[in-house]
Amino acid sequence: MxxxxxxxxxxxxxxxxxxxxESEKEWRGPFCFIQAADPQLGLMKAWRIGDNEGGGDEWAEEVQLTKQAVQAVNKLSPRPRFMILCGDLVHAMPGNEFRTAQERDLKAALSGTDPSIPLLFVSGNHDLGNVPTPATVSEYCRSWGDDYFCFWVGGVRCLVLNSQLYFDASACPALRDAQDAWLEERLREEASAPSRHLLVFQHIPLYTCRPDEEDDYFNTRMEGGVRQDLIARFKKAGVKAVFSGHYHRNAGGCFDGLDMVVTSAIGCQLGQDTHGLRIVVVTADRIVHRYHTLDQLRDRGMDEDLKQLLMA
Ligand SMILES: [Zn+2]
Structure with a gap:
């Protein structure tokens, strides 16, 4: 390596x-982090020409947007504790001829991130394939590390999940079962030794508007049964917020204390939002988050009221 x-x-x-x-179990006061999603190198061209399989080699615009995001994050003050990208890192599915070049160019763009800001990755449907297999999961892990894991920051327990295993595990049921048993164990740990906050990161939202919304044709959220099961388990365990991407629009909503946060894309937009990322402020008793466009970040930085929360 x-x-x-x-x-x-x-x-x-x-x-x-x-x-x-061991190193991050203690609460040390408010901090912020960056949550972003879907740089998805290759989607812009595929979207414009109506080809969702290939990708072409014209992803310079997506590379530039990713670099703009990195530069803006590097300049933030106070400095974010980490930046997490919630999936669909590239557009080319496993096995696609453009995948290697897209991953290479994304890594080159991200390598400009200040070394003091750790980069964390969440696997999306394009990273794993819509029907993941043991081989595609392994391929992802070789490029981006574990597909599900736990990390700690300043007293906050964070769980990264592979949502594709909940979406369609028909080709890898053992992997789904393993992740689910691992998740159950983490939720049990939280019940016996509660952290300051418990947060979840996954690519596909549990819902885009309301927990009881209809399933939709475009697969923009979890299927109803899976959704209700995860929501019930997360609520019972005290999860405060679930952060996702996949929708290429800002969406979500807070119900019964569980905040489903759907963040638009760094790359190709499919709604009315503009390229951007989300700044999340963690205080002793709240998770406050707001989408910032890349241009706003470059010109004005973080919103003043969020800064104030960090100074408190
Ligand atoms: Zn996606």
Whole structure:
């Protein structure tokens, strides 16, 4: 493994190097982090020409947006504790001829991130395939580290999940069962030794508007039965917020204390939002988050009221 690749492979052994329970279990006051999604190199061209299989080699615009995001994050003050990308890192599905080049270019763009800001990755349907297999999951892990893991930051327990295993595990039921048993164990740990906050990160939202919304044709959310099961388990365990992408629009909503946060894309937009990312402020008793466009971040930085929360 080349040294420059190590920043992409810090999720291992179901933990994250440098953000472990031993080093980060204690609450040390408010902090912020960056949640972003769907740089998805290759989607813009596929979307414009109506080809969702290929990708072409014209993803320069998506590379530029990713670099703009990195530059804006590097300049933020106070400094974010980490940046997490919630899936669909590239557009080319496993086995697609453009995948290697898209991953190479995304890593080159991300490698400009300030070394003091750890980069964390969540697997999306394009990263694993819509019907993941043991082979496609392994391929993802070789490029981006573990597909599900736990990390800690300043007293907050964070769980990264592979939502594709809940979406369609028909080709890898054993992997779904293993993740689910692992998740249950983490939720049990939280029940016996509660952290300051419990957060979940996954690519596909549990819902985009309301927990009881209809399933839809476009697969923009979890199927109803899976959704209700996970929502019930998360609520029981005290999960405060679930952060996702996949929708390429800002959406979600808070119900019964569980905040489903759906964040639009760094890359191709499918709604009325503009390229951007979300700044999340964690205080002693609240999780406050707001989408910032990349242009706003470049010109004005973080919103003043969020800064105030961090100074408190
Ligand atoms: Zn997706």
């Amino acid at each position: 080349a040294a420059e690749d190590e920043i992409f492979l810090r999720a291992k052994g179901r933990a994250f190097v440098g953000l472990t329970e």
